[in-house]
Amino acid sequence: MNGNTELKIFNTLTRRLEPFIPIEPGKVGIYLCGPTVYKPSHVGHMVGPVIFDSIKRYLKYLGFQVTFIVNITDIDDKLIKEAPLQNLTVASLAEKITQDYWENLKKLQVTQIDQFPKATHHIQQIIEMIQGLIDRGYAYPMNGDVYFDISKDSDYGKLCNRDPEQLEAGARIEVNAKKKNPGDFALWKSAKPGEPSWTSPWGEGRPGWHIECSAMSRTLLGDTIDIHGGGLDLQFPHHENELAQSESFTQKPFARYWMHNGLMKTGNKKMSKSEGNEIVVTELLKRHHPETLRFLLLNTHYRSPIEYSEDRLRELRRALDSYYRFFDRYQRICKESFYHLEGSQTKQDSIIQSSKNSLNRTLEKGTEKIDPTNPVESFLQEIQLCYQQFTACLNEDFNTGGAIGILFDLSSILNRFADQQGLETHPDKIEKPVMEAFKQGTLLFRELSQILGLFIEPVSSANTENTTLLDGLIQLALDLRQEARKNKNFAQADQIRKRLTELGVVLEDRAGGTDWRIN
RNA sequence: GGCCGCGUCGCCAAGUGGUAAGGCCACGGUUUGCAAAACCGUUAUUCCCCGGUUCGAAUCCGGGCGCGGCCUCCA
Numbered sequence: 001m002n003g004n005t006e007l008k009i010f011n012t013l014t015r016r017l018e019p020f021i022p023i024e025p026g027k028v029g030i031y032l033c034g035p036t037v038y039k040p041s042h043v044g045h046m047v048g049p050v051i052f053d054s055i056k057r058y059l060k061y062l063g064f065q066v067t068f069i070v071n072i073t074d075i076d077d078k079l080i081k082e083a084p085l086q087n088l089t090v091a092s093l094a095e096k097i098t099q100d101y102w103e104n105l106k107k108l109q110v111t112q113i114d115q116f117p118k119a120t121h122h123i124q125q126i127i128e129m130i131q132g133l134i135d136r137g138y139a140y141p142m143n144g145d146v147y148f149d150i151s152k153d154s155d156y157g158k159l160c161n162r163d164p165e166q167l168e169a170g171a172r173i174e175v176n177a178k179k180k181n182p183g184d185f186a187l188w189k190s191a192k193p194g195e196p197s198w199t200s201p202w203g204e205g206r207p208g209w210h211i212e213c214s215a216m217s218r219t220l221l222g223d224t225i226d227i228h229g230g231g232l233d234l235q236f237p238h239h240e241n242e243l244a245q246s247e248s249f250t251q252k253p254f255a256r257y258w259m260h261n262g263l264m265k266t267g268n269k270k271m272s273k274s275e276g277n278e279i280v281v282t283e284l285l286k287r288h289h290p291e292t293l294r295f296l297l298l299n300t301h302y303r304s305p306i307e308y309s310e311d312r313l314r315e316l317r318r319a320l321d322s323y324y325r326f327f328d329r330y331q332r333i334c335k336e337s338f339y340h341l342e343g344s345q346t347k348q349d350s351i352i353q354s355s356k357n358s359l360n361r362t363l364e365k366g367t368e369k370i371d372p373t374n375p376v377e378s379f380l381q382e383i384q385l386c387y388q389q390f391t392a393c394l395n396e397d398f399n400t401g402g403a404i405g406i407l408f409d410l411s412s413i414l415n416r417f418a419d420q421q422g423l424e425t426h427p428d429k430i431e432k433p434v435m436e437a438f439k440q441g442t443l444l445f446r447e448l449s450q451i452l453g454l455f456i457e458p459v460s461s462a463n464t465e466n467t468t469l470l471d472g473l474i475q476l477a478l479d480l481r482q483e484a485r486k487n488k489n490f491a492q493a494d495q496i497r498k499r500l501t502e503l504g505v506v507l508e509d510r511a512g513g514t515d516w517r518i519n
Numbered sequence: 520g521g522c523c524g525c526g527u528c529g530c531c532a533a534g535u536g537g538u539a540a541g542g543c544c545a546c547g548g549u550u551u552g553c554a555a556a557a558c559c560g561u562u563a564u565u566c567c568c569c570g571g572u573u574c575g576a577a578u579c580c581g582g583g584c585g586c587g588g589c590c591u592c593c594a
Contacts, residue, residue, distance in 0.1 A: 015523090035594070044594050078592070161522055162590075209592085231594035235523085261594075268586070272593055299542080300532070304525080305587075312531065315543045325556065393533085402533050405541035412558080419558050490552055497554070508555050
């Protein structure tokens, strides 16, 4: 698999675009920081999972074998504080919020995560790591707590370009008397009475924030992971500290590529629990289809802030509708569902590469020999160009926004071809190569959209959700209108359509009859 | 104060050295009995401002203005 050599990733560590080369050829380990499960997910929590879900889909497409881990931090001060407010134990609060998180991911078609390790299931590994850090002189116990000593880590601050001296100078945090340096951070925290705790060499207690990620990533992905991801807000202190612990412990590089996604914002403010302006995912999904949210998250490049607004979602839904209408059209023309098409799962098997179809036979002729006056040949050539542009976008630091732009181009090309060839207006006169080309173009659309995790399942339209009574009533109105049209009583026909439009029922007349949909 | 990033059409948004993708909105046209949908076309000689480098810059460098993030919990 050589396709991978073209892939470039922006690495936070070096602040540069770098060619992607995994440690072990053909294999990729990804660790993405997941949520602390104390409050229901807000939209921002979905950004990383959706983006990395698409990233994994693309890496698989390129032929990599990918392991993708997202942790669940289920023990933390915030849980301890929140649980009693809800009359729950820490464990049951964690369970409840984790379920909420998982349900949301599922709705957003985030299906590529292999494991969700939980901090409380890795206490042993955490303790071992802390002990190792103490043994090596990087950490010190203090009255039941254990702290990481940043002064012992010569390159502390390298991820975020921070100077430990200045961290001290500018520390606004109240100085914890137990720490040697203000920048030191807790690896282990002693338990107060009544708090959940585990037995350790330093007494009853719980892991500090950061160490769970170091321990779990090492357990599941080894000392060095290929890609470590997370939100921009985790860069410091979370990732800086993770990196410091892990490298001090293993004496090996912790992650080859650090990828940080931009934060969700509304207006000019970032969205977060502390700002109090977060949109809870389950609430949002009552108003919008999950695919619209996924589409929103992929439309902006992952490193940029994502503009969130209700208007924006409605706007994007209108854009998605044009795709959905194309899928309906495909069904009318080819008598099969777009959603049943099996797009190639890897670049190797791509419809573009396969030698068993007319598309490829045409493309093999080479650009010069393609007859521009032959509509099928020029159509196939346009399709191929889309393919090249699409992969070029994703190769350039996973430019999903650019890739979606190409998907729009592709659907225009397909619609235009269907128009020009009269695929719907005179289906009897269509020659086989024309139909075959149309199908292959659509199959390519399927192949590419699957990489983004888009259009995996049909969007349940209002039509199918409604009762047979509603269907019947609308059909009745349509029959009456058809009758009027037949009699050239257009005034009455238009009156019926107008009344339906006012009710939100949009009609589309075509050769085979009248379709309707609810707006 | 330190570190990081951003400023591209009315709105959203790609592009980051070779002469401005795409979406939404708007306006024309083809099609339609009329619509809807689809398609075609129009809409930034110009990318916050000022300098510089270059044959050539939205893209690189310097300065300015504006906005945001991190430095404390945060995806």
